[in-house]
Amino acid sequence: ExxxxxxxxxxxxxxxxxxxxxxxxxxxxNAMYWYKQSAKKPLELMFxxxxxxxxxxxxxxxxxxxxxxxxxHLFLHxxxxxxxxxxxxxxxxxxxxxxxxxxxxxxxxxxxRLTVT
Amino acid sequence: xxxxxQHNHHVILSEAASLELGCNYSYGGTVNLFWxxxxxxxHLQLLLKYFSGDPLVKGIKGFEAEFIKSKFSFNLRxxxxxxxxxxxxxxxxxxxxxxxxxxxxxxxSVKP
Numbered sequence: 001e002x003x004x005x006x007x008x009x010x011x012x013x014x015x016x017x018x019x020x021x022x023x024x025x026x027x028x029x030n031a032m033y034w035y036k037q038s039a040k041k042p043l044e045l046m047f048x049x050x051x052x053x054x055x056x057x058x059x060x061x062x063x064x065x066x067x068x069x070x071x072x073h074l075f076l077h078x079x080x081x082x083x084x085x086x087x088x089x090x091x092x093x094x095x096x097x098x099x100x101x102x103x104x105x106x107x108x109x110x111x112x113r114l115t116v117t
Numbered sequence: 118x119x120x121x122x123q124h125n126h127h128v129i130l131s132e133a134a135s136l137e138l139g140c141n142y143s144y145g146g147t148v149n150l151f152w153x154x155x156x157x158x159x160h161l162q163l164l165l166k167y168f169s170g171d172p173l174v175k176g177i178k179g180f181e182a183e184f185i186k187s188k189f190s191f192n193l194r195x196x197x198x199x200x201x202x203x204x205x206x207x208x209x210x211x212x213x214x215x216x217x218x219x220x221x222x223x224x225x226s227v228k229p
Contacts, residue, residue: 004160033217042121043207043219056216090161105151106217108161 003027004109006091012115013081021076021112023091031096032074033106034066037088049074050096081116088113119144121210123220130198131228138193138223140208149211150191152182155222156204164206167191178202200229 004025013019025032034046048056049068063085065077074091092106124139142148152164165176172184182193191208208220 040126040221042221045216045218048216092161105163105166107163108153110160 004091004093004107006089006109006112008112009110010113010115012117013078014117015081015083017081018077018079020078021089021091021114023074023076023109025072025074025091025093025107025109027093027107029093029095029107030071031094032068032071033092033094034074034076035090035092037090037111043090047076078114081114083116086114086116119210119212119218121208121218121220123206123208123223125223126221127224127226129226129228132200133197134227136193136195136198136202136225138206138208138225140191140193140220141189142191142208142210142218143189144210144212146212150182150184151209151211151217152176152180152191152193153207153209153219154204155207161207164193198225198227200227203227 007022011019031050033048036044036046045058046060047054047066052068052071063080067075088111090111091109094106095104121142130136150167153161154164155161164180165174165182167174167184173181175181180193180195182191184191203226205222205224207222209217211217
């Protein structure tokens with residue numbers, strides 16, 4: 001498979017459940033990102049991983065926990081979510097320089113549509 | 118804080134009409150600029166990008182955008198839209214620090 005893949009594509013979970021979102025990039029990139037896309041709002045950057053190290057946590061609640069075991073895989077572990085966390089969660093990857101700078105474009109996966117009941 | 122503003126939330130056009138979507142950003146340094154498109158049910162795709170050089174950049178599917186540094190703008194244009202251009206369009210700015218800032222998106226509906 002090519003590009004950026006995400007599983008599952010749809011997820012419905014209760015507020016007491018624990019689930020994980022998975023992202024895999026097949027582009028040889030060294031940086032990966034999680035975004036939240038809610039209706040009528042700009043994409044919100046959640047987390048950034050450069051060279052497997054987390055370099056950005058954009059004030060995300062601790063009920064969202066990222067994990068990046070290698071440069072090709074990124075997970076988002078979810079627990080005790082709230083209904084307002086329902087959204088489309090997008091993963092992206094890009095190539096960055098050694099200092100983490102990135103003039104390059106990001107490539108996005110199809111997203112996981114999350115509904116919290 | 119760096120921000121990106123897209124002036125139109127929803128644009129409705131008939132086929133063959135010309136399109137211009139506005140995008141302004143607030144950052145005084147060197148920037149890289151992008152337009153992404155999200156077709157219904159599909160993932161975000163890059164339409165075009167500006168890094169340096171000619172401020173008029175051409176992208177896929179007949180789209181182009183012009184970077185006007187003095188106006189902090191990067192407007193997207195297409196001379197003649199098609200029904201298949203119905204999608205949501207996002208402007209994004211990267212200050213080369215690895216962080217992509219998106220506008221809130223413009224939904225384009227093209228009537229056949």
